[in-house]
Amino acid sequence: MKYLKQYKNLSKEIYVLFFGRIVTSMGSLIWPIMTLILKNKLGYSATTIATIDMVLAIFQFPIVILGGKLADSVSRKKIIVCCDMVTVICYFISGLIPLSFVSVALFYIAGLFAAVEGPSYDALIADLSDSDNREQAYSLQYLGMNLGLVLAPTLGGLLFEHYLWLAFLITSVATFSSTLLIILFIKKLSVEKKNVSEYEEKREGAKLLEILKERKILLLYIAASGFCNLVYSQFNYLLPLHMEHLYDAKGATIFGLLTSTNAIVVVIGTPLITTLLANIIDVRKFLIGEALIVIGLVSFNFFGRWIPVYFVLMTVFTIGEIFCTIASSPYMTRRVPSTHWGRVNSTINIFCMAITSLGNILIGKLFDTYGFSSAWLFVAVVGVIAIMLILLLNVFDRASFPLLYKKADE
Template identity: 45%
Template sequence: MNAVKQLFAMYGGLKKEIYILCFGRIVTSMGSLIWPMLTLILKNKLGFDASQIGLYMMVLSFIMIPCNLLGGKLADRYNKKTMIVILDLLGVACFLVCGFMELSIMTILIYALGSIFQQMEGPSFDSLIADLTSADEREKAYSLSYLSMNLGLVLAPTMGGLLFENHLGLAFIISGLADFSSTILIFFLVKDIKKETNDEEGIYEKKESGALWKVLLKRKILLFYFLIASISGLIYAQFNFLIPLHLEDAFLEKGALYFGFLTSINAIVVIFGTPVLTRIFLNWKDISRLYLGNFLEIFALSFYIFIYDQFYLCVISMILFTFGEIICTISSAPYLTKRIPSTHRGRILSLQNITSMVIGSLGNVTVGSLVDAYSIHFVWILILLLGILFLIIFYFYQKWDKRSYQQLY
């Protein structure tokens, strides 16, 4: 018991607003029933094939490009709490409307609109955490935020799998009500936070004026980082794209339930693994942790080359994949925010999300077409080869990063 207390004690000493935001994420995640099931909804309920699903995801990603950039601009220019509340309420309205509609492509489009509003609030959440923490606290704050999100996800995917067949409308309603509860908490319990002047900002975080493109041209290494992060995003995207297709192919009508079970395992491992891995790797450099995390994700997905209907191997793969996901997540935002001016955090964080999303979705169109033309097994082999190429490129990128940001080493 003392060991557990000591493990979670590292999350102490943060500002109370961080804890309120994290608690709001717990509540929101409790209602995340739809997104993990979206691939199966499109396939089983609406009759899409794999390439059509990939195309839908690509179109949605392209629509999100200007919306994410707008979300980043709003985060840098206006009060972040206000942006979170307004965008959350718009998303909630969309989800509740979906719950009372007969399922159709229009339902999915309205749900996509709600998801866009929620994506737009992401830069406000992430940059607000950076504003409220020093560089030394940031790993712990983002770790706690990620842990909070997954605390709410423990039962949500399994519940979504159970509601999938006969009560899908109820799943939309639960998602909307959970998000609304989170919005209420933030509205009443988070004070009207203005952008703070942080005396502990790192040397590379000093405020700058000027357009986003001017800031990035001074840091060309970040443009290349966005590219390799996008390859990583494409590989990670197979969690919600190729894995459910694999399970549906192997287990037929039980595929949705099994995928919900795997997603719940993912959340459980995050809950117990996040504080442990944060503590173990706290003294590692951000970029070294990113490399290890990506390696574990790629290694875990390579299991599916040999897996077909051996579900216990799917469980082992998911545990390893989640270890990699945890390490990447607690490292990504701290890595980036230590290398960019605080005045541009929202826009640059949103740009990273956009590039990862677009490349991931474009890749999924190709992945879906290859599944239809060849086989899932063949596509898993290609994913592994892409992962090996990514690891080689990232190895050399680390050396460039060390030369560019010497004072962080």
């Protein structure tokens, strides 16, 4: 229980968002198996799947920029609610029509609107938390998301062969339920900040480029985030392709179990890691987390059909994911003026999408032409680059933001 006490002094609205995350994730049956839907149900190659993702990313670039600007200028609650309602409709229609490229297109349209609301959602959590409890606020949202995901991917895998339409409808209902919670119970959109560092003080009228020029190390953080995201994306791209290659349609069930394992480890590990490592500065957690993610994912290449080992590797990967999750958003919000959180968030997202889309096309071609070992080797190289960039970030961050290290050094 002592590990849960860290969450007790957060604002009421943070708890509402937490329960909303649980409900949404309980119904998130499609995203974890989308790659398998495209590969097994519609017969697309790995390269084609990556190309579809790249086209989506190209459409998302202006959408994400818009989402960042809206997050810094319009009610964040209104943006979230409006975008959620569009996604609900898209999911619902997808469940009513026969599975085809049209239903997949509708689902990707829902993804576009989810991209619009992303910066608003992240910024709203920062608005509703103080600098001292921001890691706990983001940690709780992450915990809620994975509480819902404990059974969802497994259920999605079980529905995959014969009842995929039902998975779309469940996703629609769950998203609507979460949106209803936000409409009814999110009244206050910010809390009084007791501890605001000079780095996150408002800079009304300043352009995004001015902020990035003043704080150049943020460019290094953005670059590191892009390569890290490419590695992490293999959890939902190369790993399910790997499972499908080894086990055909049954790969969806195995991948669903692995995803549920991921969620279980998050639920158990997030409160522990957030508490025990509270005194370690965010940028160092980022480094540890990325190293574990790379080791956990790339090691799947070496264990063939040793299914029990899969769950060990997934545990290593998930611990790394926890480290990165509780470090990344707090890192950004503590070093960027609150008036620019949305725009910086959207800039990070755009770079991550660009790197991931291009990288996945190359990974898909390697997979289709040479097999999964070559694809995993490329992922390992990208992972080493990501770790080196985060090492540089660790070296130069103190000089750029010395005030943030006073507490860490005490």
